[in-house]
Amino acid sequence: MYAFEIERPSTLAEAVSALSAEGAQALGGGQTLIPTLKQRLAAPEVLVSLSGISEMKGVCPDDDGRLCIGGATTHAAVARDAAAAYPALAALASHIGDPAVRNRGTIGGSLANNDPAACYPAAALASNATIVTQNRAIDADDYFQGLFTTALEEGEIITEVKFAIPEAANYQKFLQPASRFALVGVFVAKYADGVRVAVTGASEDGVFRWSEAEAALSSDFSAGALDGLSVPAEGMIGDLHGTPEYRAHLVKVMTKRAVAAAG
Amino acid sequence: MAKVSMTVNGAAASGEVEGRTLLVEFLRGPLGLTGTHVGCDTSQCGACVVHVNGEAVKACTMFAAEADGAEVRTIEGMANADGSLGVIQQAFQDHHGLQCGFCTPGMVMSAAALLKDNPKPTEAEVRKYLEGNICRCTGYHNIVKAIMAASGQDVSAIAAE
Numbered sequence: 001m002y003a004f005e006i007e008r009p010s011t012l013a014e015a016v017s018a019l020s021a022e023g024a025q026a027l028g029g030g031q032t033l034i035p036t037l038k039q040r041l042a043a044p045e046v047l048v049s050l051s052g053i054s055e056m057k058g059v060c061p062d063d064d065g066r067l068c069i070g071g072a073t074t075h076a077a078v079a080r081d082a083a084a085a086y087p088a089l090a091a092l093a094s095h096i097g098d099p100a101v102r103n104r105g106t107i108g109g110s111l112a113n114n115d116p117a118a119c120y121p122a123a124a125l126a127s128n129a130t131i132v133t134q135n136r137a138i139d140a141d142d143y144f145q146g147l148f149t150t151a152l153e154e155g156e157i158i159t160e161v162k163f164a165i166p167e168a169a170n171y172q173k174f175l176q177p178a179s180r181f182a183l184v185g186v187f188v189a190k191y192a193d194g195v196r197v198a199v200t201g202a203s204e205d206g207v208f209r210w211s212e213a214e215a216a217l218s219s220d221f222s223a224g225a226l227d228g229l230s231v232p233a234e235g236m237i238g239d240l241h242g243t244p245e246y247r248a249h250l251v252k253v254m255t256k257r258a259v260a261a262a263g
Numbered sequence: 264m265a266k267v268s269m270t271v272n273g274a275a276a277s278g279e280v281e282g283r284t285l286l287v288e289f290l291r292g293p294l295g296l297t298g299t300h301v302g303c304d305t306s307q308c309g310a311c312v313v314h315v316n317g318e319a320v321k322a323c324t325m326f327a328a329e330a331d332g333a334e335v336r337t338i339e340g341m342a343n344a345d346g347s348l349g350v351i352q353q354a355f356q357d358h359h360g361l362q363c364g365f366c367t368p369g370m371v372m373s374a375a376a377l378l379k380d381n382p383k384p385t386e387a388e389v390r391k392y393l394e395g396n397i398c399r400c401t402g403y404h405n406i407v408k409a410i411m412a413a414s415g416q417d418v419s420a421i422a423a424e
């Protein structure tokens with residue numbers, strides 16, 4: 001690792017001001033950033049740790065019935081504290097990585113990183129979550145912009161994520177056991193005004209919505225409604241863990257499983 | 264350099280660290296607590312698991328500065344006050360839950376975190392919890408058996424392998 005300083009502010013205002021300095025970068029749980037620093041793929045001058053900011057942590061419903069999760073809330077806290085209000089989201093959090101990763105890694109860090117195989121992007125996109133920063137609120141539909149790319153600007157941090165709670169939902173993750181990420185993961189969420197299906201792990205462009213499946217499921221919410229559909233292999237990730245054709249096939253299989261499990 | 268102070272295995276510990284100093288480096292270097300191992304240094308293997316404020320974390324994937332003011336517990340803090348092995352450690356010995364022993368500190372710390380939240384886990388729950396702890400020697404079977412035994416459950420029906 002290159003050398004840097006660490007700051008540990010206790011309020012959001014202090015963090016925002018520390019992040020406005022040249023060469024400053026946010027440190028969430030460090031479960032992605034620390035391995036990246038070890039490989040010298042990043043060279044910040046100052047890391048601003050968000051883990052001591054209590055106003056950025058916690059899970060609670062707002063007046064509009066949405067579930068609000070602080071940007072520095074760990075996966076373990078979401079698994080525990082969102083279980084009653086949004087069980088599919090809590091279940092997703094409880095299958096990220098392993099227990100030690102879940103005790104440090106945060107929802108804000110995961111969404112900011114936007115790894116093409118990460119789990120939270122699928123939940124956020126399928127729920128059309130609102131990504132809140134110190135400056136603005138961004139719809140998930142506008143937030144994800146391709147591999148490791150998001151609408152966040154320099155120094156902008158995720159303070160909160162707001163999820164509209166669906167009538168039924170489920171996340172199915174086909175585990176890549178070596179990395180413990182998703183080889184393919186599908187989040188299905190059924191709302192009064194339609195069904196949303198978000199796919200992670202599969203596309204070279206990162207998380208995406210499978211709109212044909214959304215249309216079919218919005219008129220008939222059953223696994224059978226997907227029988228006639230297929231996902232093209234073009235643009236899917238191909239690596240030693242699976243070919244593009246294999247991933248395309250898995251998208252449909254995991255979507256059917258998610259629909260069946262959501263009931 | 265910045266000064267950090269924390270409680271490690273019940274005793275006050277402090278020192279000067281760089282921003283980039285990992286918690287595991289601080290424990291093994293200045294504090295001389297070499298029981299916590301570094302197996303991979305890439306956040307994959309769990310040999311470095313310690314408890315920070317009661318939660319299992321990978322000490323290779325946290326900065327020492329982030330543990331300033333925290334309660335830290337390492338494998339050195341798992342023995343009984345008279346120096347004899349703690350319950351989980353003894354179960355690992357009794358059930359042959361280690362061979363080379365490299366993964367064992369992390370296994371014991373993960374097991375302790377599991378049993379704190381779930382005092383009587385099923386075999387499947389133990390296996391799931393150990394997802395982030397890799398052992399190259401044992402094939403896991405006797406590790407799982409040791410943890411089941413440490414939780415006070417009858418393991419006579421779990422065959423040795």
Ligand SMILES: Cc1cc2nc3c(=O)[nH]c(=O)nc-3n(C[C@H](O)[C@H](O)[C@H](O)COP(=O)(O)OP(=O)(O)OC[C@H]3O[C@@H](n4cnc5c(N)ncnc54)[C@H](O)[C@@H]3O)c2cc1C
Nearest residue numbers: 028029030031032033097105106108109112118119158181
């Ligand atoms: C062994 C292992 C297995 C894993 N398995 C999975 C898995 O199955 N599924 C999965 O989804 N993920 C997995 N992960 C990744 C894990 O979820 C990380 O916690 C997450 O990707 C990053 O969150 P973090 O809080 O650790 O962020 P950090 O590593 O601290 O930061 C990541 C990036 O986000 C930025 N950042 C951090 N917080 C914020 C914020 N609030 N606002 C804006 N920017 C911010 C940082 O500057 C950095 O660029 C795994 C990681 C490991 C080590």
Ligand code: FES
Nearest residue numbers: 302303308309323
């Ligand atoms: S040394 Fe920390 S996870 Fe392997």
Ligand code: FES
Nearest residue numbers: 362364398399400
């Ligand atoms: S006993 Fe050798 S790695 Fe586990």
